[in-house]
Amino acid sequence: xxxxxxxxxxxxxxxxxxxxxxxxxxxxxxxxxxxxxxxxxxxxxxxxxxxxxxxxxxxxxxxxxxxxxxxxxxxxxxxxxxxxxxxxxxxxxxxxxxxxxxxxxxxxxxxxxxxxxxxxxxxxxxxxxxxxxxxxxxxxxx
Numbered sequence: 526x527x528x529x530x531x532x533x534x535x536x537x538x539x540x541x542x543x544x545x546x547x548x549x550x551x552x553x554x555x556x557x558x559x560x561x562x563x564x565x566x567x568x569x570x571x572x573x574x575x576x577x578x579x580x581x582x583x584x585x586x587x588x589x590x591x592x593x594x595x596x597x598x599x600x601x602x603x604x605x606x607x608x609x610x611x612x613x614x615x616x617x618x619x620x621x622x623x624x625x626x627x628x629x630x631x632x633x634x635x636x637x638x639x640x641x642x643x644x645x646x647x648x649x650x651x652x653x654x655x656x657x658x659x660x661x662x663x664x665x666x667x
Contacts, residue, residue, distance in 0.1 A: 527554040531631040531662075533622050534560050536592045539637030539667075544596045546667045547635040548603045556633075557607035560596040561625055562589050563618045626662055634664045 532547035534540040544560065551558040564585070593610040600608035615621030626634050 527556045527633055529629075529631045530556050530558045530633045530635060531622070531626045531629075532558055532560050532596070532635045533637075534562055534592050534596055536588060537637065537639065539639045540592075541595075541637070542667045543635045543637035544599050546665065548596075548600050548605055548608075550633070550635065550665075551600065551605045551608070552603045557609070558600060558605060559608070559629075559631070560593055560610045561622060562592060562610070562612045563615050563621045564589065564612060565614070565616050565618075632662050634662055636664060636666050638666050 527550065530547050530551050532543050534544060547558050547560075550556060589612055593612075597608055597610065611625070613621050613625055615624075622634065622636075625631075
């Protein structure tokens with residue numbers, strides 16, 4: 526039985542589909558859902574760069590907060606009361622997602638994909654592909 530669903534979000538249309546699917550799963554199974562955002566830049570690392578403007582960091586934080594608010598609103602609209610958000614730091618997004626899922630006992634991961642062609646995925650990579658290539662809980666890709 527599914528109890529804890531982790532949904533990766535990044536503000537894209539694909540992640541909105543993942544939110545909708547994860548919220549539906551949580552509602553159907555009475556599961557908890559957590560929306561995770563991975564950021565590669567911390568306030569401390571940004572402050573060390575002579576090229577970094579703290580306004581950029583603040584804008585990024587605002588975007589993350591907006592994405593998380595939208596996800597929480599979607600959960601509330603479907604009556605999912607066991608919903609939460611987390612932001613983790615990590616240079617490798619896929620590794621950060623899988624590690625978080627394993628460390629916190631999630632039994633399912635939901636991710637969105639943009640449907641890029643095989644060539645585009647080869648050239649730019651894919652977080653979904655990278656997650657699937659690691660030991661992980663079951664993953665649903667929407």
